[in-house]
Amino acid sequence: MKIITTRPKPDFDDLAACFAAKRLYPDHEIVIEGKPESKVEKFIEEIAPHLFFYHRFEDLELESVSSLVVVGSIADNQLPVPLAPFLERCKKTLFDHLGTAVADRWDKVVSGNYGTSITLLCSILREKRLEVTPEEATFFTVALYRKTLNFSLSTTTPDDLTIGAWLLSLGASLEKVVHYQKFSLTREQRRHFQKFIDNTRVLTIKGVEVAITEAKFKTMPRGIFELIEKLWFTLGADNLIVFMRVGKGVFAVGRAKYSEIDFSEIFSGSKLSVYPNFSLAFYANTDLESVKEKVFKSLRENILSFVQVREVMSSPVRTVVSEMPVKEAAKIMENTGHSSLPVIGNGRLVGIVTLDNVRKAIKHGLKNSPVKEIMQREVLTVKATAPVSEAARKMVENGSGSVLVLDKGILAGIITKSDLMRGVLTKKSRELENLKLETSRIVSLIETNLEPDLVTMLRFLGIVGNQIGMATYVVGGFVRDLLLGRKNYDIDIVVEGDARYFAQTFGRYFEVTCVEHKEFLTTSIFFKNGLRIDVATARTEYYEEPAVLPNVEMSTIKKDLYRRDFSINAMAIKLNQEEFGLLLDFFGCKRDLEKGVIRTLYPLSFVEDPTRILRAIRFEQRFNFRIEEHTLELLKKYVAQNYLERVTGQRLRDELEKIIEEPEPIKAIKRMDELGVLNHLFPHSLVDAETLSMLKRYFNRKRSSSPKPVYILAMILLRESSPEKLDSIVKRYGFPKKFPDWIRKAMSISRELKKIIVKGEQLSYRIFFETVRKPEPEILWFIDAFLDEENSKKFQNYLQKLEKEKPKITGSILIDKFGLKEGKEIKKILDKLQLAKLEGLPDDEEESFVRRxxxxx
Known part of the structure; x- marks a missing residue:
C-alpha cells in the first residue's frame, strides 16, 4: 500500500492535513491509528462523510507499505504502531510545519515555520494551483482556526492568515467554522497544565524576570501550544521558558512579551523554529539537565537583548512631509546638514528621502515633484518595544549609523550608535565569531562549487590586491549564483583603486590580453582559454539625464554596490588574503535572495536605467522569484510613463536577446505582456493563444542554424501590424529593411497553408514547393513555428530534400541542348523538374522527363 497518516487519535489539523496531502498524492490512502478527536468525527458526519473517507489501521491487515507520507511535527515514537515492520523498507516523506524533524530519518522532508500543518500543506496546494472544493476549504479552515485559537496563539504566522483568506475565497463556510471553533482543555491537558504551574520558578537576571518551568512526557501532549499560551497568561510573566523532555529529545519553548526578542542566541545549538513572540527549540538525543544548564548560561550572557529600545532612544526627530516638493526638502537638508530625513504621510512614517536622491531628482527636472515620488519606502526601523540588540543587529547588517523608532506605527525617535553605547555593551566578540563562521561558509562554497583552477585564480586576484594595496572584491551575479549553488563564470572584480593598474599588475603573472575602457574605469582581462575577467574601479554612477549611459567617479565598495540594479546583485566577496571569503551585504541582499525577492535599492533606479525593467522580469522568471511589491509599483509606473521609449533601441534589443537566451524565455515574454511592457517594446503587438503556441514551438525547436531569434520573436508578435508601424520598429531596433517584407510573405504563406489544413488535406512536398519554395531563413522559421509537430517534421524533411535533390539539368543545358530561349518557359520547366526530383525522379531520368x-x- 501507499499510505498517508499522522499521529494516533488525530485532531482537526492532523486529519485535515492528511486530506490536503491526498491532493498531492492521489494514489495514496489515508490510514490513521485510533479514533479521531470526537469533534472531527462529528464534523465529517455533518458536512460530507462520502468526501472525507479514511481507513483505520485496526481494520486493515498490512502486508507491505511501499510509500509512507506523514503529516505533522511528530516524533518517531508517535508513528502508528502497525507501521513499525515497514519503516526500514518503504519510502518515507514528512510534512513538518514546525521544522524540528531529524532529516536523516526520512527520504524527504518538507518543512517550514507555520502555525499549523494545514498551512504548510495548503501553501503547497496554492502554489501548485491544485483544486480545493468548498467542502475541503471548510474542513481546512476549521482546522486552521482551532489550531491557532482564532489566530490568537503566539505560534500564529502571517502565512496562517494568508491561507485563511485563500480558503475563504474558495468557498469555506464561516458558519461551520464558528460552530466548531470552541476549545476547552481536556482532563489530561488540565493535569499537564497543573504540572507546569507546580514546577514554575522565576529567575531575575540583571533586573530582567524570566519564568521557568519544566515537565517530562512520553509523547508530545496534544494541544501543547494552547497549554503554554494559557500558562503564559496565567503567570503574567514578560518572559517564559518551558522545558519538556519528550522521548529521547528535549523541547524548549521561549515566549516573550515583545515579538522582537531573538531566542536564537539563547537556544543556540538547537534546531530552532521562530514565530512572532515565540520560539521552539529541539535538542536531539540529550537529557533535560544538560539543556537547562546550557540555556541558563546563554540566558545570562544574552539577557541584555531584553532591554527595550525606548529606554535608550533619542527624541524628537526632524522630518519632511510626503507631499512637500523636492526643492523644499533640499532646503531643509541644506539648512540642517542632514543627509537623510524621514518622510511623514497622514501622520505616519512612509519612507525616507536621502540628499543623494534629492540632488539627482533636481538634476532630472523633478524639483517640483512631491517627495513621496523619490523617497525610499524601505526604511530601517525598529519598534520602541524591541530589544536594543535588534537595533544593533539592523545597524550592523545594513551598515547604518542609526535606526528610526516606531511606537504603534508612529515615529517616536531615533536610536544611534552613541545611544547603543549608552544603553548596552556591544557583544563584539560574539559578532566577530559569527562573522568568522559566515566567512568560513563562503570559503567552503567557493572551494566546493568551483573548479580548482578558478579557486586559485580568485585567491591570486586577492594576492595581487594585497601586493599593490587595493581592497579586491568579486561582485554581482557571480556572488548571487554562488549563494544559490548555480554555476557562473562571468567574473566581475571591483577594486578600491585604479582598475587599469590592477589589471596590468595581474597581467605580469599570466599570458593575458588587457583591454581598457577608460570611460567606465574598467579593464577586461582575456585569457587564452576563453576566460574573461572584468576589473572595475569601485565607482558610483550619476546620470546626466534619464535613460542615458552613466558618468562614473571614484567611490567605495559600498557606493559601488548601491548603484547596482537589484539587491540580489549587490553583494561582494572580499578576495584579499587576510579576509578571503568575507561577504559584504550592506542592504539586506542575502535576505532577499533567500526569500526570492527582486528589489531595487533606490526609487529612481528605473528612471536612470529603464532597461532594468526588462532585467527585473528576466531575473524573476529565471530564478522563479517575485518582484517585491514596491519595486513592482515603480516598474509599472515608469512603464506607463514611457521611460522605455527613452532608451535606444539597441540597448533594449540587447536585453531582449538576453531574455531569449534564457532556458524558458516564453515565461518572461508572458510576464512582459502581463505588466504592459511588451506593448511599449513592440506597439500593437498581438499576444493571443496562437502567438503563445508559435513562440513555444519556435523556442522548443530552435536550432543552431536559426537566424537571430529576436527577428523571429518580433515577426510573431507583429504579424498583424501595418507596414507603417513595422517601419518604425525597423528604425528603432536597427532591423533589416526587409523585415516588413518578411512578415508579409510569411503571413501570406501561412494563410495558404492554413486553408489547406482546414480542408483536411495532408501537407506534401508538392504543396510546400508550390506554396513556400525556399525564401529567407527568417520566413522559414516563422512558418515552422506556425506548423504543429507532425507538419513541422514534414516541412523540415522537405527543406532537407530540397537542398539535397538538386536537378542536374540547368537553365544553360536547356538553352544549349534543347534550344530553348531565355525566359519564363525555362523557369517553368526547372520548377517542374525540381518538384519531380522531390517526388523521387532519378537523375538518369531527368532528360526524358524534360523531353516529355x-x-x-
Missing part, C-alpha cells in the same frame, strides 16, 4: 514536358518524345 517539351513534347519531344
Amino acid at each position: 514536358l517539351l513534347g519531344r518524345d
